[in-house]
Amino acid sequence: MASESILTTDSLASSTVLSSAKAAEQFLRFQLVPEIAALLPISQLIEVLTIPVGQITPIPQIPAWVMGAYNWRGEVLWMIDLPHLIGFTPWHQQGMSATYTAVVLRVCSRNTLDTNAGNQQMIGLVINRAEMIEWCDPDLLESPSSDVVAPQLVPFLRGYQLKSNGERLAVLDDEFIVSAISQL
Helix, strand or coil: CCCEEEEEHHHHHHCCCCCCCCCCEEEEEEEEECCEEEEEEHHHEEEEEEEEHHHCECCCCCCCCEEEEEEECCEEEEEEEHHHHHCCCCHHHCCCCCEEEEEEEEEECCCCCCCCHHHEEEEEEEECEEEEEEEECHHHCECCCCCCCCHHHHHHEEEEEECCCCCEEEEECHHHHHHHHCCC
């Protein structure tokens, strides 16, 4: 069974209504783990996939948070267990469904400003569940604090968005995530 693309950046952007005149960036809202909702900037997001569990090939002698390799459009895509990378329970111990939800990110080389394909690679971040696109003003983010959030999450955060209903959304730092996995 092949993967199913459930969202692309074009469909995400066109289906979103600007919720605030002050909103500066679009973010993908998703469940990092069942009890934590998070936001990830869509600037590097290519698409969101649903992948059957058996389609990721495990690779020996790599960090435990790397689930393996996946054939995505004829290219090798490293699949990263994002909650495990951050320090939460690994996917294989969560007893989840027979499919994964993965966010495909474009990672540009830090050595150049050139965005040609030769300086980019793609990675897949396995998450709990993709939900919607939200607008967020990065200037209004609250600072992450280990007294409010799990301490292992703090280095991966740009901050928190506080919603009008009192809900806190963890805004992830995509550049820190990329640097944390750069050892591959």
